[in-house]
Amino acid sequence: MSGTTSVLHFSGHQYLRHRLVLSILSGKPVRIDKIRSDDKNPGLRDYEVSLLRLLERITNGTIIEISVTGTAILLKPGIIVGGSITHECPVSRSIGYFLEPIIMLAPFSKKPLNLTLRGITSDEQDLSVDLIRTVTLPHLQLFGLSDELELRIKKRGSPPLGGGEIQFLCPVVKQVKTLNFVEPGRIKRIRGIAHAVRVSPQFSNRMIEASRSVLNRYIPDIYLYSDVYKGEDSGKSPGYALSLLAESTTGAIHCSEAVSKPSAAPEDIALLASRALLSEIKKGGCVDEKHQTLVLLMMVLGSEDVGRCRLGTPTERTIQFLRDVRDCFGTSFKIVPADSESSNELLFSCYGTGYVNANRSLA
Amino acid sequence: FKKSKTKKKDWIKLIYGSDLTPAQIIRGDDPQTSSTNEDDEDDIFTIKRLDVDGPSGETVDRTKEVLNEEELKQWEDEELLDSIRGLFITGSSGQGDA
Numbered sequence: 001m002s003g004t005t006s007v008l009h010f011s012g013h014q015y016l017r018h019r020l021v022l023s024i025l026s027g028k029p030v031r032i033d034k035i036r037s038d039d040k041n042p043g044l045r046d047y048e049v050s051l052l053r054l055l056e057r058i059t060n061g062t063i064i065e066i067s068v069t070g071t072a073i074l075l076k077p078g079i080i081v082g083g084s085i086t087h088e089c090p091v092s093r094s095i096g097y098f099l100e101p102i103i104m105l106a107p108f109s110k111k112p113l114n115l116t117l118r119g120i121t122s123d124e125q126d127l128s129v130d131l132i133r134t135v136t137l138p139h140l141q142l143f144g145l146s147d148e149l150e151l152r153i154k155k156r157g158s159p160p161l162g163g164g165e166i167q168f169l170c171p172v173v174k175q176v177k178t179l180n181f182v183e184p185g186r187i188k189r190i191r192g193i194a195h196a197v198r199v200s201p202q203f204s205n206r207m208i209e210a211s212r213s214v215l216n217r218y219i220p221d222i223y224l225y226s227d228v229y230k231g232e233d234s235g236k237s238p239g240y241a242l243s244l245l246a247e248s249t250t251g252a253i254h255c256s257e258a259v260s261k262p263s264a265a266p267e268d269i270a271l272l273a274s275r276a277l278l279s280e281i282k283k284g285g286c287v288d289e290k291h292q293t294l295v296l297l298m299m300v301l302g303s304e305d306v307g308r309c310r311l312g313t314p315t316e317r318t319i320q321f322l323r324d325v326r327d328c329f330g331t332s333f334k335i336v337p338a339d340s341e342s343s344n345e346l347l348f349s350c351y352g353t354g355y356v357n358a359n360r361s362l363a
Numbered sequence: 364f365k366k367s368k369t370k371k372k373d374w375i376k377l378i379y380g381s382d383l384t385p386a387q388i389i390r391g392d393d394p395q396t397s398s399t400n401e402d403d404e405d406d407i408f409t410i411k412r413l414d415v416d417g418p419s420g421e422t423v424d425r426t427k428e429v430l431n432e433e434e435l436k437q438w439e440d441e442e443l444l445d446s447i448r449g450l451f452i453t454g455s456s457g458q459g460d461a
Contacts, residue, residue, distance in 0.1 A: 124430070125425040125426070125427060186451055187450055218453065219452065219453050249452060278438055279435065282446075289428070315385075317385070326379065
């Protein structure tokens with residue numbers, strides 16, 4: 001505590017992922033304590049330990065110290081190296097849990113990342129691999145990453161046993177572009193992926209039909225794809241899900257998703273996803289709620305110019321993220337109502353830190 | 364204890380200049396009242412309030428919000444369904460911008 005102001009200090013198990021990401025990107029060590037210290041089962045969970053291992057592997061020289069009780073960690077970040085890596089994700093969380101922070105780091109590695117993850121491909125807590133492929137990756141394109149950016153879903157794996165496999169390819173950049181995204185535009189098309197594994201393939205058609213019953217009233221350009229995986233490629237457990245996205249004339253994407261649960265018909269799942277999409281569209285902004293933190297992070301890392309983006313109301317995660325970003329990079333955002341009308345949309349702007357991928361120049 | 368509903372939130376002040384938790388900010392708690400409440404540490408024993416939303420009884424670090432089936436039922440309402448028509452290219456909301 002004495003003098004070493006450069007160590008970032010946080011408490012609690014929450015927001016672990018983005019805090020680790022901020023530490024690694026900024027090169028500042030991070031100390032997180034009070035990790036479930038009041039819980040009857042205190043300390044890190046297996047998936048959190050697994051994430052730390054994964055971060056250790058995509059970097060070089062990272063030192064991670066975990067206290068005996070597991071309630072405190074210290075991470076001294078090394079450089080992000082990328083390269084070819086395979087990681088088994090525990091079935092306590094889906095692949096999305098691990099992939100989301102990796103996507104924030106991968107563009108700044110020394111070598112292009114070729115990551116294979118095995119585990120659960122869709123669950124109700126984190127972004128499914130479908131949404132990451134169709135929504136998250138296009139968001140990176142806003143910042144100048146597009147060539148060779150790819151996510152391949154090789155096998156699907158539903159909870160509880162998983163058995164899915166994906167491959168994530170990410171190019172490296174020198175610097176990300178400044179974002180200026182203030183026109184939400186109007187929705188011009190809706191796309192979706194319905195998948196069903198180890199259950200009747202008819203389930204995905206039933207989801208598609210039910211979803212259309214809600215969405216058809218708005219626009220004719222709706223294409224919902226029924227994605228079929230058979231045999232080995234369908235994982236170890238039965239399950240199905242519907243992922244939806246709505247794209248606007250200016251390229252703003254809103255998305256939603258619902259996954260199968262016991263005692264719910266495919267139609268119910270489809271209605272949930274479709275209505276959640278409408279709620280998401282109603283919230284407005286140029287960026288979906290689930291992608292606020294990714295976009296804001298890339299804005300902070302942008303070149304030394306003012307980046308602007310119109311968003312809906314920030315989520316709890318986003319609010320904490322903004323605070324942590326300020327602690328880490330010293331950047332705070334200017335947040336003003338986007339227009340004088342009664343809408344809830346806000347205009348976020350910040351001055352980019354001019355973050356340069358120093359790892360890359362070492363190559 | 365008065366909350367001015369019509370007044371818009373000052374997000375910059377709430378996020379960077381207050382001690383409110385993100386949940387309190389979203390709920391719209393008053394910065395004054397809640398901060399004084401929590402700084403009251405006269406009692407030896409304080410009751411821990413836990414935000415419970417996970418199956419294990421803890422707040423889970425998750426990206427997707429919980430889908431609230433009941434709340435989403437509001438979309439059965441025709442008026443609400445029609446109210447967002449203007450956000451689609453096919454809807455007529457005054458001007459027809461491309």
